Structure formats: C-alpha cells, structure tokens
Amino acid sequence: MAIVHNSDGDYAAGDSAATVAAEIEVFGGSKAMSIASEREAELADPIAAVIPMVLRHEEVVMHVPVEVAERARQAALASGADIIVSVGGGSTTGLAKAVALTTGLPILAVPTTYAGSEATNVWGLTEGETKSTGVDTKVLPASIVYDANLLRSLPGELTVASGLNAMAHCVDAMWGPRVDPIDQALAAEGIRALAAGLPAVAADPSGIDGIEQTLYGAYLAAVAFASAGSGIHHKICHVLGGMFNLPHAQTHATVLPHVLAFNAPLAPRAEARMAAAFHAPTAFEGLQALRAQLDAPTALAEYGLTATGITDAVEAILPIVPGNNPHPVTAENLTALLHAALIGADPATVADKPLEEGALTPNRGHGVVSVMPLP
Structure with a gap:
C-alpha cells in the first residue's frame, strides 16, 4: 500500500486530482470506476475530470447493505473497470472494498473523513439486521491519497x-x-x-x-x-x-x-x-x-x-x-x-460495579504473543 503526500511530507493539500491521475498511471489503469456519494460529488468532480473514468457510481449507503454492494459489483463488471477510485468516508471506502472483495480490482482511496477504513484490510457488509465483518488482503487499498483540503468542509x-x-x-x-x-x-x-x-x-x-x-x-x-x-x-x-x-x-x-x-x-x-x-x-x-x-x-x-x-x-x-x-x-x-x-x-x-461472582478471570496478558517484553 502506497501513501501519497507531497515532497515536503505534508498531506498534499490541494493536489489530490493530479496525484490520483498519476497513481492510476502507476498502476496501469485505463478504466476507472469512481465511487463517491452524491454528497461528496463536489469533492470528487475535480478528480473525475482528470482520470480515465468509465463509471461514476453514487449509490453509497451506511453499513454497506449486501444488495447495494451487489449492484456496485455488477456495475463494475459491466463497465469493464480495471481500478476503483473511492472518494469519501468510511461508507464509500467500505463499498469500494465490497467491490474489490469479489472482483479483485485495486482500490485507490481518497479519504474525506477520519474514518481510517482506507488503511485497513477489514471489510463489512450488512444483511437485514446483521453486520458481518472479515479480513482480506484484496480489500486493502493499494494506494491512499490524503488531501487535507478535502476535509476543510467536513461539518x-x-x-x-x-x-x-x-x-x-x-x-x-x-x-x-x-x-x-x-x-x-x-x-x-x-x-x-x-x-x-x-x-x-x-x-x-x-x-x-x-x-x-x-x-x-x-x-x-x-x-x-x-x-x-x-x-x-x-x-x-x-x-x-x-x-x-x-x-x-x-x-x-x-x-x-x-x-x-x-x-x-x-x-x-x-x-x-x-x-x-x-x-x-x-x-x-x-x-x-x-x-x-x-x-x-x-x-x-x-x-x-x-x-x-x-x-x-x-x-x-x-x-x-x-x-x-x-x-x-x-x-x-x-x-x-x-x-x-x-x-x-x-x-x-x-x-465501579464489582466483578460478578463466577465471571471468568481477566486475561491480563491481553493475548499478546511476542518475542519481546511489553514496554
């Protein structure tokens, strides 16, 4: 996973569009699927204008319902996309992960909140009232473009x-x-x-x-x-x-x-x-x-x-x-x-409540398996 910032080591404020386009070239992408909700459209527009986009997908729903994920997956396959560009918060990144999980497409994540989903290999899907999560290397974004300017309008x-x-x-x-x-x-x-x-x-x-x-x-x-x-x-x-x-x-x-x-x-x-x-x-x-x-x-x-x-x-x-x-x-x-x-x-x-009688003894080692002592 690459983390993209500018030469000064800062979070590339204002450079996201050019940086995303450059990263797509690095990955050899020629057909980008953009995932950004309607609410994030204004932030995604400059990026969409400079990348080889074949699909702009805006149906983003909190907790990633399985039916929403399936529609996004089918749309990705139908478009022939070879890379996903997600612009948004945790729900947007989560949907991109759901697509990557079944298609294997690489994700280029552009976060607009502090959710952190862009830096994990954890996916989540909700079916009915049950949210399931899992871990898979396919859903870890291949590249992250951080642009502080994209968070200046966050409520x-x-x-x-x-x-x-x-x-x-x-x-x-x-x-x-x-x-x-x-x-x-x-x-x-x-x-x-x-x-x-x-x-x-x-x-x-x-x-x-x-x-x-x-x-x-x-x-x-x-x-x-x-x-x-x-x-x-x-x-x-x-x-x-x-x-x-x-x-x-x-x-x-x-x-x-x-x-x-x-x-x-x-x-x-x-x-x-x-x-x-x-x-x-x-x-x-x-x-x-x-x-x-x-x-x-x-x-x-x-x-x-x-x-x-x-x-x-x-x-x-x-x-x-x-x-x-x-x-x-x-x-x-x-x-x-x-x-x-x-x-x-x-x-x-x-x-302040006392431990209940018969409760399991706490694991004070916190399950750590390590060759070094805990600091």
Whole structure:
C-alpha cells in the first residue's frame, strides 16, 4: 500500500486530482470506476475530470447493505473497470472494498473523513439486521491519497464523531485479540496526535495544520487496529449499527468512554500508555476532558436506540466478545454498559460495579504473543 503526500511530507493539500491521475498511471489503469456519494460529488468532480473514468457510481449507503454492494459489483463488471477510485468516508471506502472483495480490482482511496477504513484490510457488509465483518488482503487499498483540503468542509459535528471513531481504533487496538507491542506504540502515538489535532480542527475547521495532525492520528489508529484486531468496542458498535441502523461514527464516539472505563482498570499497562498519550492522570480522564472540549455526543438515544433493543443487542454481542478482553463480560455488566451509553450516564458508574461472582478471570496478558517484553 502506497501513501501519497507531497515532497515536503505534508498531506498534499490541494493536489489530490493530479496525484490520483498519476497513481492510476502507476498502476496501469485505463478504466476507472469512481465511487463517491452524491454528497461528496463536489469533492470528487475535480478528480473525475482528470482520470480515465468509465463509471461514476453514487449509490453509497451506511453499513454497506449486501444488495447495494451487489449492484456496485455488477456495475463494475459491466463497465469493464480495471481500478476503483473511492472518494469519501468510511461508507464509500467500505463499498469500494465490497467491490474489490469479489472482483479483485485495486482500490485507490481518497479519504474525506477520519474514518481510517482506507488503511485497513477489514471489510463489512450488512444483511437485514446483521453486520458481518472479515479480513482480506484484496480489500486493502493499494494506494491512499490524503488531501487535507478535502476535509476543510467536513461539518463540525461529523468531524468530532469521525475523529473519536479514529480514537476508538486506538483504544480497541490496546487490547485487541492479536495485539503486540508495536500495535500499542502506534495506537499511543495515534491517541497523542488525535488529542492534539481534534481541538485544533474544532477551533478552526479549515485549518490545514489541525486537519493534517488529525489525519496522521487517524492513519496510525487504523494501522494499529488492523494489526491488533477488533476488540469489544467494535463488536458492540458493529452489532448496534447493523441491528438498529445507528450512524457509524456517532455510535463509536458515544460508546467509547464506556468501554474505556470498563476495561482500563483491568489493563494497567495499556492504561498507563494511554494516560501518557493524553497527558492526563488516567486515560479515562484524558478522554473525558477531550470529549468535553469537543462537545462530543453522549447518548445513543439521540440516534434512535431504545431500551427495548438492549436485550437483543446483548444476546448478539456476547458470543463475539474476544476471549482476551481485560474485563470479564457478562450479560449483566454488558447490559449496564449499553444502558449507560443509551441514556448518557456517567461511564464511571459502570466501571465501579464489582466483578460478578463466577465471571471468568481477566486475561491480563491481553493475548499478546511476542518475542519481546511489553514496554
């Protein structure tokens, strides 16, 4: 995977169209399929004008329903496309991945949010109320073109949610099922960069320096997450998103402090690294201070979740919780966590609950298999 930036090492602000065209030549592409939603059309237009495009596909739907993916796949085959150019956020990149999964076409990703999907080999598809995810090298974009200018018009609320979604990648990577010391180092640096970049972007949404700092953090977050694997946070959010069609980034932003409060006390080494990255006494205090500064979302009820859905969600989440999660997970404490996230209760109230009798002993090694000691 190539990451394209300019000769100064910056994120090629304003250069995306020319850079995408040059990258297509590198890959020998002559028939590009552009994937960009109608909302992203204005950002995609300059790129579409200079590439050998045979198809412009605009049907992009959150959580990538299988029927939407199938229509995009058929359109790609019918057009004879030999490369995919995705311009957009996680849903757009996700659709490009769905096409690449079955066609093998290379993806050239141009992100317009901080989702990070462009830097992972993880795909996701939703059928009915069930969101399934998997890992495949075919869906990892062959090249990423970062252009800070493309994020200058990102609405403030989405900037916050998208950036905290990236932060969730860092936090989940700290105790993911395949975590190793390098993953933790990348995730810690991602936390530091996001904690510095997001307030800058919130204060000046069009400021290039803040956007580039946040993009840097989002990229590190995605790489760490892809290597460490999906932890309990992402298992929760994928179930909620698929089952109740909740907005992806906002769901992650809302659930994150509850998972951090739940796990951090039983993962002291990871907690210490996160606290240092936040420059805070504890990781939880650092995250909460950042969330207060950003006026982050606090309650899933604001996005359509109701108390009646929690039981079904718990039943779907429990079987897929990674076995190395620092805090033992039961129906009772998972229900309490989801209810707190539903109403916007203080996440610390869940962390304060004692471990249930008969719960599994926490895996304090976090499932790490390594030839080097954890830092």
